[in-house]
Amino acid sequence: METLYFSGFGxxxxxxxxxxxxxxxxxxxxxxxxxxRAYWHGSAAALARAGRYAICVDLRGHGDSGHAGEGGYRFDAHVGDLRAVLAALPSRAFVVASGMGAIIAIAAAGEVPELCAGLALVDATIWFDRDVTERLQAALARRGGVFESAEAIMQTIAALHPGEPAPVATERLLASFAQGDDGKYRWRGDPKAFDGAGLLEEEARLNAAAAKLNLPVTLIRGALNETISEATIRRLQAVIPGSEIAEIEGAGHYAATDREEEFNAILLDFLERRAPRRPLTYIGGSEPRVLRDALGCFGTGVTVVTSADATGEPLGLTANSFTSVSLDPPLILFSLAKSSANLAAFQQAGRFAVNVLHIGQQPLANRFARRDVARFDDVDWAYRAEGGSPILAGSLASFDCTTYAAHDGGDHVIFIGEVKHAWFEPHRDPLLYFRGKYRRLHFA
Ligand SMILES: Cc1cc2nc3c(=O)[nH]c(=O)nc-3n(C[C@H](O)[C@H](O)[C@H](O)COP(=O)(O)O)c2cc1C
Known part of the structure; x- marks a missing residue:
């Protein structure tokens, strides 16, 4: 995680x-x-793992963002902030925003075409009931005060939506407060930030902006969220044709943090379908990157294949193209890029070993894929069999082979090995590789 600063409106x-x-x-x-912004940290980390660059921003007057002067918390200033953040990014960003943040996002995206790549509105509506809005405003303003304890803060937050389940992911919500030397908690932002964005006066503007949204939109809501009725959902879908609705059963306003895994799954599914990272179709002869991404959907283990040159010096590289082939005779294969600096050595050696890595051996996987290091320096390895190849200590499994065949495989050479010795370690978990990243086993 890296902290960044943007220059917002004014x-x-x-x-x-x-x-x-x-x-x-x-x-x-x-x-x-x-x-x-800590509210979004869990989802942002999940998005990053799925190949997205997720940026969680503090609203003005909130968290570590600057405070604004007189009139500086009007709705328009917030909209200007989001526009400034989006304009500062190199590519068109997708926006995920909850509550008031979502209302800001609708105005920003609806009023400036092409500003963002899509919207996920979380527990948000643009139609306000005066009584509810004023109650929420008053409850929010109470957060600007001094709290005796974290429990007192959570009670105040829960009181905002009395008919809903109380929030449980407390640390995300408490991140807005700091505990002083006197043990009491105070709002970290500017108490004036609650003076009112004047949302009630913005309804016509928001209706117009929502009607102009011509981009993928989804509303994700806790099914028990009191402020979003069935009628509101239908209205939103009528105003934004093609928008999707996803509900998280049994959750209220804080579904995104209290039911983070479900929320993240819904969000990632929407992103992959409606704002995919790259084109998802490969047609023979088109961008090979797309084919590589398609192949990356096949999860594999990770190995270091080794051999030795004519003087007995060890050599090896990281490879995940390892496959079992036959039990009788006992055959395995891996494929080696013709661009490999080790191609000739593997072709001449007539032997190789495949070392399957365990979860603790990721540093070895990195090391044996790099060209700027002496790969075997400080690595614990040995020849374990007469005429064999280097075996890395502690590997999950090692297969010591003679070369049975080497076939042309396009830009790779397919080396088939006849297994002469195999050793394995029955307890550790494997290092995995999936969609271009190292992974670990996860048991559901
Ligand atoms: C997870 C992973 C899997 C890889 N699988 C292969 C593979 O199967 N075959 C291959 O030739 N290179 C593979 N590579 C790339 C090589 O490890 C890398 O290009 C290395 O620098 C080649 O070194 P060399 O030219 O010294 O042989 C893989 C790299 C990684 C990180």
């Missing part, structure tokens, strides 16, 4: 936490009023 400094690689497609995550 030069107010906006704090943000970024997860993942900046080259990946960006997802900007905006919390609701009263919450800090």
């Amino acid at each position: 030069n107010v400094r906006l704090a943000a936490d970024a997860f993942g690689a900046p080259d990946d497609p960006a997802v900007v995550m905006i919390p609701s009023a009263g919450q800090s």
Whole structure:
């Protein structure tokens, strides 16, 4: 995670936490009023693992973002902030936003075409009941006060939506508060940030903006969220044709943090379908990257294949193209790129070993894929059989082979080995490789 700062509307400094690689497609995550950017940390980490660059931004007057002067918390200023963040990113970002953040996102995206790649609106509506809005406003303003304990804060937050399950992911919500030397908790932002964005006066503007949204939109809501009725959902779908609705059963306003895994699964599914990272179809002769991504859907283990040159010096590289072939005779294969610096050595040696890595051996996988290191330095290895190849100590399994055949395989050579010795370790978990990243076994 890296903390970034954006220059928002009127030069107010906006704090943000970024997860993942900046080259990946960006997802900007905006919390609701009263919450800090930490609200989105769990989902942002999951998005980063799925190949997205997720940026969680503090609203002005919230968390570590700057405070605004007189009138600086009007709705328009928030909309200007989001526009400024989106404009500062290299690619068109997808926006995930909850509550008030979602309302800001609808205005920003509806009023400026092509500003973002899509919207996930979380527990949000753009039609306000005056009584409910005023009650929420008053309850929010109470957060600006001093709290005796974390429980007192959570009670105040829960009281905002009395008919819903109380939030359980407390640390995400408490991130908006700091505990002082006197043990009491205070809101970390500007108490004036609750003075009111004037949402009730924005309804016509929001209706117009929502009607102009011409991009993938989903509303994700806790099914018990009191502020979003069935009628509201139908209205939203009528105003934004093609928008999707996903519900999390048994959850209220805080589904995104309290039921994070379900929420993340819904969000990732929508992103992959409606804002895919890359084209998802390969046609013979088109961009090979797409084919590589398709092949990456086949999860594998990770091995280091080894052999030795004519002087007995060990050599090897990381490979996941290992496959079992035959039991009788006992055959396995791996394929070696013709561009490999070790191709000639493997062809001449007439033998090789495949070392299957365990979860603790990821450093070896990295090391044996690099060209700028002496790969065997400080690595514990040995020849374990007469005429065999280097065996890495502690591997999950090792197969010591003579070369049975070497076939042409396009830009690779397929080496088939006849297994002469095999050793394995029955207890450890494997290092896995899936969609271009190392993974670990997860038991459901
Ligand atoms: C997870 C993973 C799997 C790999 N699988 C293979 C493979 O099956 N065959 C291959 O030729 N290279 C594979 N590579 C790439 C080589 O390890 C890498 O290009 C290495 O630098 C080649 O070294 P060399 O040219 O010294 O042989 C893989 C790399 C990684 C990280």
